[in-house]
């Protein structure tokens with residue numbers, strides 16, 4: 484935890500909360516009136532914004548949105564990556580409207596699906612693809628296939644990973660044990676029976692976990708993004724590949740967030756060689772979709788399973804997965820967004836944001852850090868963490884909440900749960916300047932210098 488004066492932080496939080504309440508009367512009234520929504524929100528995480536109630540959306544477009552109180556915000560959260568293409572993207576909207584008028588879900592393949600699979604193969608380098616409605620589901624299906632073709636039960640993940648609400652992955656490492664992640668409710672089975680947890684950037688830990696000979700797959704983000712950004716040290720990902728190959732472990736790379744590194748994610752940028760690949764959120768341009776790809780070798784084994792007459796519903800898929808509407812949305816997204824020239828702009832924005840934060844720290848002699856991964860960046864109140872465990876230990880919830888509420892009160896939305904900013908092609912230099920200015924003022928308020 485950072486050595487900020489806690490009494491001062493408490494006073495500042497009280498005055499920011501008061502300012503928030505006074506300036507958001509309609510959102511406050513909405514929170515009182517939503518009796519039929521469990522806990523007042525349609526999805527539990529929407530309670531986790533700073534302030535006594537969430538702001539209520541009016542509409543979003545490009546890099547901005549407005550709330551029902553009439554305030555406009557620069558959106559640096561972008562639906563926690565679901566709208567990385569920018570909100571209400573005109574071409575994606577038009578393609579979705581067109582397909583809606585032609586039938587959205589028929590449980591039949593379409594030309595769009597074939598086009599999308601081919602484009603995914605080109606971008607990410609894996610030849611065979613299928614679709615789901617979320618990255619969570621795509622991860623679930625990838626784990627299931629990995630177990631089916633290896634005949635092995637265990638999964639390896641990184642400490643403090645996040646891959647969606649997938650039971651096997653909602654875990655942390657405690658000594659040499661796997662336990663449920665704090666705050667994960669109702670785990671289905673003891674997660675030690677399904678999962679071994681290793682530290683990011685620790686190949687010896689991975690070698691120990693892999694050597695049991697019972698591991699089907701290792702599911703990773705190539706850089707951790709969900710406990711703040713934790714970057715791989717040189718040689719780490721190559722080591723992961725060597726160890727997983729040596730032990731016959733299927734390496735699944737989940738690029739749902741790390742697509743921020745470039746149009747082909749870290750896999751293309753860094754020359755990674757996954758056996759399976761998962762992505763969701765961004766590729767739908769704001770519509771729900773997930774996808775999983777696989778190498779020719781894995782695909783051959785999966786196809787052999789499907790040829791078995793005994794396979795019934797298989798435990799993979801869903802009636803709406805791969806629906807015509809999703810496929811039209813992904814086709815439009817990959818045609819008009821997430822393009823190389825757009826990444827040049829979004830990375831430039833993220834670099835300017837990072838520089839603004841870094842300079843604000845340096846001016847005050849604070850040994851805190853900021854990390855960038857492509858078009859995503861994140862600030863810390865500590866030096867850069869090496870592992871998920873270091874990162875989790877450094878989280879300062881009170882300080883995070885203050886920084887987020889201060890930003891909201893000045894028209895900027897950051898991703899909740901950590902201090903992340905993400906850029907779309909619609910963000911402009913003034914958006915970054917606005918963040919830098921209010922960030923600097925927040926540090927002055929906190930430190931008195």
Ligand SMILES: Cc1ncc(COP(=O)(O)O)c(C=O)c1O
Pocket residue numbers: 563617618619620622645646647648704709737738739740763764
């Ligand atoms: C790396 C990663 N994988 C999977 C998911 C799950 O995505 P969804 O909640 O859209 O299923 C997330 C969500 O944040 C994620 O960050």
